[in-house]
Amino acid sequence: MTKMAAPTVCVPGQRICRLEETCEGGCGTYSRNGYIYSSLAGYLQTSQSEDGKITNVNPRFCKCMILSVGRIPLKEPFRGQIRKEDVRATEKDKVEMYKCFRPGDIVVARVLSLGDAHSYLLSTAENELGVVMATSEAGAVLEPISWCKMKCPKTLTEEFRKVAKVQSRYVQYAGT
Known part of the structure; x- marks a missing residue:
């Protein structure tokens, strides 16, 4: 026993x-x-969660680790990348990757296809796709204030991101 x-x-x-x-x-x-x-x-209840994270950002694309598909966690992470032209549906030529994503950001993206070297090509070119959680330089969780900005609750500084529109089906209320 x-x-x-x-x-x-x-x-x-x-x-x-x-x-x-x-x-x-x-x-x-x-x-x-x-x-x-x-x-x-x-x-006290503890649990582990699997999400997708941005690992590297450069002017042409950002690299991601795909850790879950929908609500299904993967046994091992897959590599993915979001190209500059797949960030937004409009004004694709004005996209600046460093103003859309930062390493450590958690994003919701759609798989476009299998890309080079066994990494998936991802897109955030819909309102519902983009950064859902990010940490500020001060270490606080950023709060979305518009489709392209998030705000640090500690320092009140604003940081650029490609913010995902919150979908009601993903909102979880206490007690449910």
Whole structure:
């Protein structure tokens, strides 16, 4: 018989852990001063999430790691790239890759085709596609303020991104 670990009980205001790239708060938490705190009384639950991340950006394209397809996590990551001409549907010649994506950004993209060297060609040329989560230079999670800008809640500085329009089917409410 194996011994089960006792569940961790949290109360509102209790510090859970340090806010890092590998940790993010979920329902019933908030972040302040570099830490994640509990906003509800209950048992601590942890889980791992798989998303796609930007790994490299240059003036012609950005490289990505594809870690999930829809809500299905992949057993191993696949390489992908978003070319400059596949970022937006209009004004393709005015796209500046560094103003659209940064390393570490989490994006929603559509697969166009299998590209060179076993990497997939991806597109964000729809309103629903683009950056869904990004971290500011100050280390805070950026908040979208328009289709092309996000704002740091710590420093109130604005950073350019190709922001994805939030789709209601992907919004998850507490208690559901």
